[in-house]
Every structure is written in structure tokens, then in C-alpha cells.
Amino acid sequence: MQDSKPNDPQKQATQIDNFAAALRGEAPLAVGDVIQRSWDITLRALPMMLLGVAVLIIMNGVVSGIAESVFPMEQDQPDPRNSIFQSLLSIIFVAPFTAVVTLMGLKNARDAKPGLECFAEALRCLPQVLAITFIMSVVVMILAALFFFIFGIGAIAVSLVLVTAIYFQFAFLLAIPLVLERGLKISRAIIASFLVMNKKMFTVLGIYVVLFIVIFISALPLFLGLIFTFPMSFNVVGVIYNRLIGVPNSNAELEQQPNEAQL
Incomplete structure (x- = not known):
């Protein structure tokens, strides 16, 4: 990645509280800035993040193995319900470990060095993380079942399911970070994430297209x-979270933002 100038905003964390502005769609977000900043901060805490990623990969393998044994798939006559249960079980039980690495990314973005305490901090929010992950998964699965019921198993239904899954993945993107960083309740975190992300959906899509490449x-x-x-x-x-949401001005504001009128 190309280096930025020393006082380039891409080299700096957002240190102001942008939450209210993000809810109004006024917080800036640029594809190049996010990609450049993400690359710049990756090396700084790479060993700790690799530890978190390694734990995530191991747990994903363990949970997937358990899911396959509990809900086996017969090759001759595969049961679609077992496939759904396998996916749901894997997504939910891996979510806490994904939250750990997500928290490390949040700390990196605001120039705070992540450490082993990230495991304890993320696991303290375990009920909220599981609930948000479950809600998102169930919503996507219900809509997928509806599309397959209406259109049958074909290209149209598969396309709609794919678009729906991508949309909700982005719409929920900030829900768990809002719980981890600001301690928001589940419902408020989901609503806030929807409000903020829907105003930046195409920019975030562009970011992830570049990231995929x-x-x-x-x-x-x-x-x-x-x-x-x-x-x-x-x-x-x-x-993305740091640029849009920023950091709270004081501990008191953790309980005040966003207010009921904004949500």
C-alpha cells in the first residue's frame, strides 16, 4: 500500500464522537481511506491478531465437526433442515470468537494496543453477541425459505438469498461493535447499526469489493x-466503526447516545 503523508487523516484515528452525525448520515466514509488505514494498522498488532484468528479458525473447525455429527448430511438423500441447523449452530457458536478478533480490530482502529484482555472483554458481552448473531441468522433464513417457497429452487431464488444475506451482513455490521465498545442494549445496537449502515451501504459495499480483491x-x-x-x-x-461512530466524549455519554429520538 502507498504511504500517506505524516499528518494525513488516513494515518490517524478518529478521536471525536461521530455517533449522532453517523445516525444522520453526515459522518464521512471513503473507500480509499478505510483500506489504507486498515492496512497501516495491521502490522502493529499482528502477533496478537494472529493469535485471535488462530483461535477463531480452530473453534470454527471444532464447532463444524460437532454440527456435522449432530446433524449429519446423507449424500444420497440430504436433509435441507440438517444443513440449516449445521449452518446456524456454526454461526452462533463461533460468534463469540469472531467478537474477540472484532474487538481487537476496534482497538487497533483507535490506536489502542489490543491484548489478551480482549478475550475477557468480548466474552463479557457473550449474551448480546449470541443474541445479535441469532437474530440476524434467523431473519436471513426465514427470508431464504420464503424466497425458495415462492420461486422454487432456481437462479432467481438463489440470487435473492445471496443479495439478502449480503445486505443483512452489512446492515448488522456495527451492531456487535456497538455492544462491545459502547455497551448498547441489543435492540438499540441493531437499530443504530441499521440506521448508520443504510446511509453508507454503497460505500461499504465498495470497501468490501476492494477488500475481496x-x-x-x-x-x-x-x-x-x-x-x-x-x-x-x-x-x-x-x-469503518471508528470513522463513522468515533469515540465517546465521556463515560456518561455511553448511556446517553444514541437518544430515543434518534433511534
Whole structure:
């Protein structure tokens, strides 16, 4: 990545509270800024993030193995319900470990060095993380079932399911970070994430298109580049959050923002 000037905003964390502005759609967000900033901060805490990613990958393998044994899929007559249960089980039980690496990305984005305390901090929010993940997964699965019921198993239904899954993935993107960083209740975190992300949906889509290209290129030389770009993907979430939401001005404002009128 090309270096920025020393006092370039891309080199700096957002240190003001942008939450109210983000709810109004007034907080700035640029594709190049997010990608550049995410790359710049990746090396700083790479060892700790690699530890978090390693735990995430291991737990994902363990949970997937358990899900396959509890809800087996017969090759001759696969049961679609078992496939759904496998996916739901994997998503929900891996979510706490994803939250740990997400929290590391949030700390990186605001220039705070992440450490082992991220595991304890993220696990303290375990009920909220599980609830948000469950709600998102169930909403997507209900809509997917509805599309397949209406259009049958074909290209139209598959396309609608894919678009729906991508939309809700982005719409919920800030919900867990808002719980981890600001301690918002589940409902307020989801509503706030929807309000903020819907105003920046196309910009975020552009960010992830560029990120996908970067990850794809990094995987070409024996997958070695993924050592940097996989942790970078969590920093992207942290930078999007930092640019849009910023940091609270005081501890008191953690309870005040966003207010009921804004949500």
C-alpha cells in the first residue's frame, strides 16, 4: 500500500464522537481511506491478531465437526433442515470468537494496543453477541425459505438469498461493535447499526469489493499473504466503526447516545 503523508487523516484515528452525525448520515466514509488505514494498522498488532484468528479458525473447525455429527448430511438423500441447523449452530457458536478478533480490530482502529484482555472483554458481552448473531441468522433464513417457497429452487431464488444475506451482513455490521465498545442494549445496537449502515451501504459495499480483491491477490502466492490480509479484514470493521461512530466524549455519554429520538 502507498504511504500517506505524516499528518494525513488516513494515518490517524478518529478521536471525536461521530455517533449522532453517523445516525444522520453526515459522518464521512471513503473507500480509499478505510483500506489504507486498515492496512497501516495491521502490522502493529499482528502477533496478537494472529493469535485471535488462530483461535477463531480452530473453534470454527471444532464447532463444524460437532454440527456435522449432530446433524449429519446423507449424500444420497440430504436433509435441507440438517444443513440449516449445521449452518446456524456454526454461526452462533463461533460468534463469540469472531467478537474477540472484532474487538481487537476496534482497538487497533483507535490506536489502542489490543491484548489478551480482549478475550475477557468480548466474552463479557457473550449474551448480546449470541443474541445479535441469532437474530440476524434467523431473519436471513426465514427470508431464504420464503424466497425458495415462492420461486422454487432456481437462479432467481438463489440470487435473492445471496443479495439478502449480503445486505443483512452489512446492515448488522456495527451492531456487535456497538455492544462491545459502547455497551448498547441489543435492540438499540441493531437499530443504530441499521440506521448508520443504510446511509453508507454503497460505500461499504465498495470497501468490501476492494477488500475481496486484496484478499484474493494475497492468496495467490501459496496463501502466505492471508497472514496479513485476514487480520486486516477485521481491522476494516474497526476502521469503518471508528470513522463513522468515533469515540465517546465521556463515560456518561455511553448511556446517553444514541437518544430515543434518534433511534
